[in-house]
Amino acid sequence: xxxxxxxxxHYGPPGKRITAVDKLSFTIESGIIFGxxxxxxxxxxxxxxxxxxxxRPDSGTCLIDGFDIFKKPLELKERIGxxxxxxxxxxxxxxxxxLKIYAMLHRVENAEAKIGQIFSQMGLSDxxxxxxxxxxxxxxxxxxxxxxxxREPAVLFLDEPSIGLDPQIRRQMWDIIRETxxxxxxxxxxxxxxxxxxxxxxxxxxxxxxxxxxxxxxxxLKARIGGYAVEFMDVNGKIxxxxxxxxxxxxxxxxxxxxxxxxxxxxxxxxxxELTGERIE
Amino acid sequence: xxxxxxxxxxxxEMLLFRRKLLKLGYLFSAMVVPIIYLVTxxxxxxxxxxxQGADYLTFLIPGLVAMSSMNNSYTWVASALNLNRLYFKTxxxxxxxxxxxxxxxxxxxxxxxxxxLFASGLILIVGFIAAPNLHLTWLFFLAxxxxxxxxSSLGVIVGMITNTHEDISTYNNFFILPMAFFSGTFFPxxxxxxxxxxxxxxxxxxxxxxxIRQTVWNSAVSTSLLVLVLYAAVFFLIGSRxxxxxxx
Numbered sequence: 001x002x003x004x005x006x007x008x009x010h011y012g013p014p015g016k017r018i019t020a021v022d023k024l025s026f027t028i029e030s031g032i033i034f035g036x037x038x039x040x041x042x043x044x045x046x047x048x049x050x051x052x053x054x055x056r057p058d059s060g061t062c063l064i065d066g067f068d069i070f071k072k073p074l075e076l077k078e079r080i081g082x083x084x085x086x087x088x089x090x091x092x093x094x095x096x097x098x099l100k101i102y103a104m105l106h107r108v109e110n111a112e113a114k115i116g117q118i119f120s121q122m123g124l125s126d127x128x129x130x131x132x133x134x135x136x137x138x139x140x141x142x143x144x145x146x147x148x149x150x151r152e153p154a155v156l157f158l159d160e161p162s163i164g165l166d167p168q169i170r171r172q173m174w175d176i177i178r179e180t181x182x183x184x185x186x187x188x189x190x191x192x193x194x195x196x197x198x199x200x201x202x203x204x205x206x207x208x209x210x211x212x213x214x215x216x217x218x219x220x221l222k223a224r225i226g227g228y229a230v231e232f233m234d235v236n237g238k239i240x241x242x243x244x245x246x247x248x249x250x251x252x253x254x255x256x257x258x259x260x261x262x263x264x265x266x267x268x269x270x271x272x273x274e275l276t277g278e279r280i281e
Numbered sequence: 282x283x284x285x286x287x288x289x290x291x292x293x294e295m296l297l298f299r300r301k302l303l304k305l306g307y308l309f310s311a312m313v314v315p316i317i318y319l320v321t322x323x324x325x326x327x328x329x330x331x332x333q334g335a336d337y338l339t340f341l342i343p344g345l346v347a348m349s350s351m352n353n354s355y356t357w358v359a360s361a362l363n364l365n366r367l368y369f370k371t372x373x374x375x376x377x378x379x380x381x382x383x384x385x386x387x388x389x390x391x392x393x394x395x396x397x398l399f400a401s402g403l404i405l406i407v408g409f410i411a412a413p414n415l416h417l418t419w420l421f422f423l424a425x426x427x428x429x430x431x432x433s434s435l436g437v438i439v440g441m442i443t444n445t446h447e448d449i450s451t452y453n454n455f456f457i458l459p460m461a462f463f464s465g466t467f468f469p470x471x472x473x474x475x476x477x478x479x480x481x482x483x484x485x486x487x488x489x490x491x492x493i494r495q496t497v498w499n500s501a502v503s504t505s506l507l508v509l510v511l512y513a514a515v516f517f518l519i520g521s522r523x524x525x526x527x528x529x
Contacts, residue, residue, distance in 0.1 A: 049529055054373050056528040077379035088370035090293065092300055101296075104289035105378035 002028040002051075002155070002186070007060035009046050009210075020046040022210035023060065028188065028203075033181050035201035036190040037268065039278065043210035044190035045085060048159045051188070052082045064155070081153030083144045085160045085190075089132045095119075095143050096128040099150060106151040118146045122176075138169040145176060156180055158189040162196055174200055194269045204268070208276045222266050225274040229267070233260040243270055286380040290388025291395075294361070298396060308403075311353065315345050315404045319411060322467055332469060333494075342408035342415055343493045344466035346401045350425055351486055354397030355432040355439075355457060358389055359449055362440025372527075382525035386437060386517065393433025394426070401425055420502065424492035427509040431485055434516035441523040465490035485512045 009021040021043040028034045036044045049055035051062055053073050062069045069076040089098050096115065103111035119125045122142045132140060141161070148156060161177065162170040177200060181187050191197050197204055198218050206213040206221070214221060226243040228250040233239050243266055244250035254261040272278070301307045319341070327337030366372040375385045408415055439452050463473065464486035473481055481487050488505035495502050 053377050054527075054529050074379050074381075077377055080377070082377055084370065084373065086370050088373055090297070090371055091369070093293075093296055097296055101289050101293045102374065102378075104292065105374065105380060107379075 001030055001065065002188075003063040004028075004047075004051075005061050005063070007047070007050060007062060008058050009043075009050060009055065010058050019210050021050070021057070024207075024210070024212055025060075026205055026212055026215050028186065030186050031181070031184055032202040033177065033187040033189065033200050035197045035204040036188070036207055037192070037194075037197045037201075037204050037272070038207035039192055041209070042207040044192075044207060045159055046210075047207075048082075048157055048188070048190055052080055052157050053077055079154040081148035081151060081156045083141075083148045083156075083158040083161055085163065087140055087144060089140060089143060089147075091132045094129050094131055095124060095135065098132060098143065099147055102147050103150055108151050111150075114150060118150055122146045138165055141165060141169070141173065142176075145173070149180065153185065155186045155188065158187065160190055160192070162191075162193065170196075194267055197268055206268075206272060206275065208272075208278065213275045214271070218268060221268060221271045225266060225271050227266055229264050229270050230254050231262045231264070232257050233262075235259075241270070241273070243274060286384035287387035287391065289378075290375060290380075290385055291391045294388070294392030295395065297361075298392070311400050312403050312407070314352075315349050316407060318345055318348075318467075319404075319407065323411065336412075338408075338412040339415060340494070341467065342404070342412055343417075343421060344490055346404050346408070346421075346425065347428055347486060347489045347493050348461050348466045349404050350397040350401045350428050351432045351489070352457065352461070353400035354393040354429045355436040356453070357396045358393040358433045358436025359439040359443075359452070360436075360446075362389065362437060363443050363446055363449055366440065367444070367446065376524075376527055382527075383521045385524050386434075386521040389437050390430060390433040390517065390520075393436055394429040397429035397433065398425070401429075416496070418496050420495050420498070421493050423506070424489050424509070427506070427513055428486070428489040428493075431489075431509060431513040431516055434513060434520045437520035438516060438523060441520065441527070460484045460486045463487075485509060 004024055004026055007021055007024045008019070010017045010019050012018045024043070024047060036047060038044055046055065050057050051069070053069070053076055056070065064076065064079065067075055090101070093101075096119075099115045099118070100111065102108075103115060108114060115128075116125070119128050122145070124139065124142060124146070127135070127139070132143070135143065145158075145161070148158075158177065162173050165173065174196070177187055177189070189196075189200065201218060203215065203217055204221060205215045214224065216224070226245040226249075228244040228247060230242045230244055230250050230253045231239050232242070242253050244253055250263045254263055319338075323338045323341045327341065330337040332340040362372065439449065443449055443452070463477070463481055464470070464484045465481075466486070470478065470481055470487055470490075485508065488508045491505040492502055492509070
C-alpha cells in the first residue's frame with residue numbers, strides 16, 4: 001500500500017513561487033492500476049518524480065508498505081520501475097546494451113535470460129542489437145517499458161505512457177500494462193487521455209492545479225455527477241452540455257430544445273469539467 | 282556501498298567512449314590542439330630555447346600532457362554529465378538505481394580518468410617522436426593520475442551545478458583556459474610577475490606541472506603533492522554531495 005501524506009512541492013525563487021503540488025494526500029491499494037488524471041500543469045509529473053526518487057518534496061511524505069521513501073531511498077529504488085514521460089534511453093547504445101546496463105545497476109539475477117525473455121515479450125528480439133536512434137518512437141516506448149519491467153518491480157510508474165503513439169501501438173501498450181497488473185504489481189500511471197484512464201484504471205485521482213479534486217473508481221466518479229450527458233449544438237456549431245442523473249431527465253432536457261441534441265453516457269471528461277470548470281485535453 | 286556498484290556507471294561511459302573512438306573525427310579532434318601547441322611553441326617559438334637546462338621540447342611535453350589530461354578529464358565529465366542530466370535525462374537512471382551517490386561519483390570519475398589517460402597517451406606518442414630523449418619518472422605518472430582524479434571530480438561538480446549547457450563554456454573560460462596558460466605549461470611559473478604568483482599557486486594545475494617535471498623527490502614535490510591530494514579529496518567530496526542532494 002502506498003500512502004501519500006500532505007505532499008507539497010514548489011518551484012521558482014521566493015516571491016515568485018509556483019506551487020506544483022499542494023498538500024496532496026491519498027492512498028493507493030496494492031495490485032491495482034491507479035491513474036492520476038488531469039490537464040498539463042496539474043502536478044502529475046511532479047508527483048511521479050517525487051515518488052520515484054528524482055525529486056524531493058518541500059513538505060509531506062510518502063510511505064510504501066509502511067516505510068518512508070524519503071528516509072530510505074535505497075529501499076524505494078529496490079521496489080520501483082519507471083517509464084518516464086521523456087525518453088531517457090541511451091540513444092547511442094544498442095537496445096541490448098541499454099537493458100544490460102540497467103540490469104547491472106539493479107543487480108538483476110539471470111540478467112541474460114531475463115533480457116532475452118523481455119525482448120521477445122515486447123516483440124523486439126530481432127532488433128536488440130540496433131542502436132536506439134534506429135528505433136521508431138513506438139519501439140523506443142516499448143523498450144522503455146521493457147527496461148522498467150526488467151527488475152520485476154513491485155510498483156511500476158508510467159508517466160503519460162501512450163503520449164504520441166498511434167492507436168494500434170497504444171492498445172499494445174495497454175495490453176502489456178494490464179498483464180503487469182495480473183502478475184500482482186501495482187501500476188501507477190499519469191495521463192491526460194480520458195480514454196486511457198477509462199480503459200486501464202481501477203481507481204483514478206483527478207488532479208487540478210496540484211490539488212486532489214476527487215478519487216474513486218471510474219464508475220464511481222461518473223455516478224457522482226450523473227450518468228448521462230446531453231449535448232446541445234446551436235446554429236453556430238457551439239456545443240453546450242448538461243449532465244443528467246437519469247435517462248428520463250436526459251430525455252426531458254433534450255426535448256426542451258429545438259436544436260441538434262446528442263445524449264451519451266457521461267465520461268471522465270464530463271467529471272473533470274463538472275468538478276473544476278476546466279477541460280482536460 | 283556494495284562492492285563494484287560503481288562498475289555499471291563506468292561501463293556505460295566506456296561503451297559510449299568506444300563508440301566515439303570508432304569515429305575518426307574524435308581521435309583527430311583529441312590530438313589536434315596539443316599538436317598545434319607542440320608545433321607552435323615547441324618547434325616554432327622555442328626551437329633554440331633552453332629552459333631549466335634542458336631543451337624546450339623536453340620541458341614542454343610533460344606540460345602538454347598535464348594540460349591535455351586536465352582538458353579531457355574535465356570537459357568529458359562536465360559536458361557529458363550536464364547533457365545526461367538536462368537533455369537526455371539518462372542521469373536519472375543512475376539516481377533511480379539502488380546504488381549510493383559515491384558509487385555514481387566513483388564510476389564517473391574513473392571514466393574521466395580513463396579518458397584523460399587516453400588523451401595523455403596520444404600526446405606522449407607524439408612527444409616521443411618529437412623528442413626521443415624524453416625521460417619519464419614515477420613522479421610523472423603519479424602527478425598525471427592525481428591530475429585526472431582532481432579534474433574529473435571538478436567535472437562532476439560543474440556538470441551538476443550548471444543549468445544550461447552553455448554555462449559549461451563560462452567555467453571553461455574563467456578557470457580551465459587561464460589555468461592551461463598560466464600554470465607552467467608553456468613557461469616556468471617563476472617568470473610570472475610576483476603579484477600574480479599567489480593566484481597561480483592556487484591553481485591545481487600549477488602543482489601538477491611542478492610534480493610532473495621532477496625527477497627526484499624534494500620538499501617542493503611533497504608540498505605540491507599534498508595540494509593535489511587535498512584538491513582531489515575536496516572536489517570528490519563536493520561532487521558526491523551534489524549527486525546525493527540531486528532533486529529536480
